[in-house]
Amino acid sequence: MKFWPQKRRNKIMLTILLVTLATLGGVFAYLEYSVYHETPTDTQVLNADGAKTALVIYHPGLTDYARNVTYTYAEALAEAGWRVEVTTPSPQAPTDIAKYQLLVLGWAIYDFGPAPTITSQIQRIGDLNEVNTTIIIMGGGLDPFNVKDQMNRIVEDANGNVIQTITSFRSQRNFSLLQEEAAKLAP
Ligand SMILES: Cc1cc2nc3c(=O)[nH]c(=O)nc-3n(C[C@H](O)[C@H](O)[C@H](O)COP(=O)(O)O)c2cc1C
Structure with a gap:
C-alpha cells in the first residue's frame, strides 16, 4: 500500500533535498566565515x-x-x-x-x-x-x-x-x- 501518491512523494523528496542543500550551504558559509574572516592588526x-x-x-x-x-x-x-x-x-x-x-x-x-x-x-x-x-x-x-x-x-x-x-x-x-x-x- 502506498502511503502517499507518487506526485506528492516526489514533491516531499525534492523539498527534503533542497532543505538539506540549504543547511549544508549555511554550515559551509558559517565555517568559511569563522576561519577566514579578516582580523585587522596594526603593522x-x-x-x-x-x-x-x-x-x-x-x-x-x-x-x-x-x-x-x-x-x-x-x-x-x-x-x-x-x-x-x-x-x-x-x-x-x-x-x-x-x-x-x-x-x-x-x-x-x-x-x-x-x-x-x-x-x-x-x-x-x-x-x-x-x-x-x-x-x-x-x-x-x-x-x-x-x-x-x-x-x-x-x-x-x-x-x-x-x-x-x-x-x-x-x-x-x-x-x-x-x-x-x-x-x-x-x-
Ligand atoms: C575547518 C578546518 C578545515 C581545515 N582544512 C584543512 C585542509 O583542507 N588542508 C589542511 O592541510 N589542513 C586543514 N586544516 C588544518 C589546519 O590547516 C591546521 O590545523 C593549521 O594548523 C591551522 O591552524 P589552527 O590550528 O590555528 O587553525 C583544517 C582545519 C580546520 C579547523
Missing part, C-alpha cells in the same frame, strides 16, 4: 633600520600556529638585515607595493585552497609590480588540489615573482627550514 615593524623592506602578510587562523610560523620567518628576515613590516590582510594593510623589495604571504589551509583574505589583499594591491614573493603554506597535511600551484598562479597572474614556496604542516614542525629559507634572502 608591526621589525629591525626598522634594515637595508631593504619586506612586507609580510599572514592570515592569523584559529590558534597562534600561523602567527608563530610567520614570525619565525619574519624574524629570520630581520636577522638577515631586512626591515620587516608584518600585518594581516585588511583594508588598513599597506597596498603600495613599490615601497617593498619582498612580499611574504602566509596562511593556514582550511578549505583546500589559498585563503580568501590573502587573495582579497592581492586584489587590493593590484599589480604586484614583479615584487619577489615568498609563499608560506600551513596546514594539517590535506592538500588534494595542490595549493602551491594554485597560489603560485594567483601571484604570477598579479605580476608577482615567486622566489620561495615553503610548506609547514603541523606534524613537520619545520621551523628551522623557515629560518634557513629566510636567511638565503640577504637584502
Whole structure:
C-alpha cells in the first residue's frame, strides 16, 4: 500500500533535498566565515633600520600556529638585515607595493585552497609590480588540489615573482627550514 501518491512523494523528496542543500550551504558559509574572516592588526615593524623592506602578510587562523610560523620567518628576515613590516590582510594593510623589495604571504589551509583574505589583499594591491614573493603554506597535511600551484598562479597572474614556496604542516614542525629559507634572502 502506498502511503502517499507518487506526485506528492516526489514533491516531499525534492523539498527534503533542497532543505538539506540549504543547511549544508549555511554550515559551509558559517565555517568559511569563522576561519577566514579578516582580523585587522596594526603593522608591526621589525629591525626598522634594515637595508631593504619586506612586507609580510599572514592570515592569523584559529590558534597562534600561523602567527608563530610567520614570525619565525619574519624574524629570520630581520636577522638577515631586512626591515620587516608584518600585518594581516585588511583594508588598513599597506597596498603600495613599490615601497617593498619582498612580499611574504602566509596562511593556514582550511578549505583546500589559498585563503580568501590573502587573495582579497592581492586584489587590493593590484599589480604586484614583479615584487619577489615568498609563499608560506600551513596546514594539517590535506592538500588534494595542490595549493602551491594554485597560489603560485594567483601571484604570477598579479605580476608577482615567486622566489620561495615553503610548506609547514603541523606534524613537520619545520621551523628551522623557515629560518634557513629566510636567511638565503640577504637584502
Ligand atoms: C575547518 C578546518 C578545515 C581545515 N582544512 C584543512 C585542509 O583542507 N588542508 C589542511 O592541510 N589542513 C586543514 N586544516 C588544518 C589546519 O590547516 C591546521 O590545523 C593549521 O594548523 C591551522 O591552524 P589552527 O590550528 O590555528 O587553525 C583544517 C582545519 C580546520 C579547523
